[in-house]
Amino acid sequence: MTLNLDDVRQQIDAVDRELIEVVRKRLNLVQQVGVIKSKIGTPVYVPEREKQLLTKRRAEAEALNVSPDLIEDILRRLMRESYTAEHGVGFKCLNPSLKKIVIIGGRGGMGRIFTKFFQLSGYHVEVMGSKDWDKQETIFKDAGLVIVSVPIDRTESIIKKLDFLSEDCILADFTSTKSKPLAQMLETHKGPVVGLHPMFGPDISTLVKQLIIWCEGRFDEKCQWLYEQMQLWGASLLRIEASKHDEAMSYIQALRHFTTFSYGVFLSNENPDLKNIMDLSSPIYHMELMMVGRLFAQDPQLYADIILSNSHNLEIIEKYRDSITEAIKLIKNKERDVFIEEFKNAKSYFGEYAEMFIHESKNLLAKMHDAKSDE
């Protein structure tokens, strides 16, 4: 039987329509799951269920000689859509007696996300902007939870104003450093206090598997409902000491932002033809340029705030510059052997992560490549 290309392509068209219908059916069923979950108050994301489901599907795929990785990728992509769809039906409210939540800076990126999720869970949320302080009495009246979600350089001064909150109100913040805001909250407010750091950007579509850092302040038992509520949304909560959090942040936030900033500024001053560079970028360079370039589509104030927020950052950045100067000497003197030795030292620092990163970046590069179109 000789088939021509058009015949087979028509069959592919038909199969694809079947595929879309199957996806539609799955999304409908998942929506029912969402309705049931919101009634009984089960978390959106249950790691064991997801793991079980994927293990079963991988086996079923293999039995049909379909790549298990392919099926897992498709199902994980479908699950993202499902989690977002489940949001639509809302979440069970775990503290229905709470009268009001106030989010200071609630019109910012992070504030908007939490406003939405609290509202989807049936809470009454009031958003407080910088011009609303003359209405503070009305706004804070009956507040059972106040969250400070403002730029890092204004966090402490705003916390200082909050000395009038009632003693059963929880005071929390979302700042990306934790020691100072936490100390200030404990000083100003006598009731329950917790420092939070949502570890994601404002452009996420679901809180499932998103990490929220939590630094204990005071009367932690009064904050339990809040942690459980965030877990219902699918978030993972991790408790950590404020000082340990801040040490890590100097490296992964301040230093990394600084090097990305410097690299972009350097390129813009050197001014090589960006179109030429993009044309010549392999997937991995493309990804690296993407990581640099994306910074500059964002708010410069935010990055200035983070980098300038404490003097420890400057210390680390200066040490980094010294380390670069040392590395340049290697290149200048063509000390190939020392270069290789340092490379190997760094390899042992990264340990098992290095191989994990290779595997992970391979998958990610393949997905980036999937999305590429040549026109």
Next chain:
Amino acid sequence: MTLNLDDVRQQIDAVDRELIEVVRKRLNLVQQVGVIKSKIGTPVYVPEREKQLLTKRRAEAEALNVSPDLIEDILRRLMRESYTAEHGVGFKCLNPSLKKIVIIGGRGGMGRIFTKFFQLSGYHVEVMGSKDWDKQETIFKDAGLVIVSVPIDRTESIIKKLDFLSEDCILADFTSTKSKPLAQMLETHKGPVVGLHPMFGPDISTLVKQLIIWCEGRFDEKCQWLYEQMQLWGASLLRIEASKHDEAMSYIQALRHFTTFSYGVFLSNENPDLKNIMDLSSPIYHMELMMVGRLFAQDPQLYADIILSNSHNLEIIEKYRDSITEAIKLIKNKERDVFIEEFKNAKSYFGEYAEMFIHESKNLLAKMHDAKSDE
């Protein structure tokens, strides 16, 4: 009608099995496409066909109230699998009268990929290792294409040995700089010459949409079959001047590798608790750490070679260090306004790419997040 969670989940299980079957059907059909294409010699990847198909599917999805992005993501992932499956049936041989292809360094990562694709296209490929030079007469006899695929610091000396090739043999190389190897090939060999730079790593599963840079040497018309053969595999070919290629490579390869290397070495010397840092990494920091850490799972020789390959790299790296020193002054003197101004200058350098990168990284982060499991 009240359904419990288990009932709905059983229905989801059934729908997922349907999904796997639809995927199996699609892969079977695509394999037929591969057979037909390999007979008539059509490229594996036809951008217009892909674009048309996706546009139609997006519309069909929307009609069923399914997110078009979801369907596009699933189909693109399926297409990757399809391209790989199409390889299995082989490719049409566009130059059947060619007696032999010799790949010097053919056991390296890149050499292996091209050996495989030439063989899948019916060519006789001989691989030449560093210990095979005593057999050079037998190996190079009747060779119609010789490709030099060896480390950058040995490329020129190996090309110099190739002064005995017959005048109708094409001489090509895969080096990541182009000017010097190309000049050396033109000096040593009197026949057709072309400089190639495959812009991908050795871990790809398909050549579809992969970029191969091509710098004209001599008798380009004799090399046409080679370009067309690579296009049949799905690769995109881009012609560029060797000097323009090398200028871009200094920035996107040498400098970027250097900064990644320095950052990793710095972290390993500072030795902050990596587990702590990983735990506290938001998806974007995780991705940045991944980009750094993955370097160190690779061959240090390769990176030493690339960075030490020419003195222009050192020049750029030193300028970059100066630029960092300037940026540190800003931080030290808390010149927030200048920081923001430089940020904005860099933003305008990245121009439309900055927004494109944000969009792209958002999608990529979501896909990385899809793959995350909490256990």
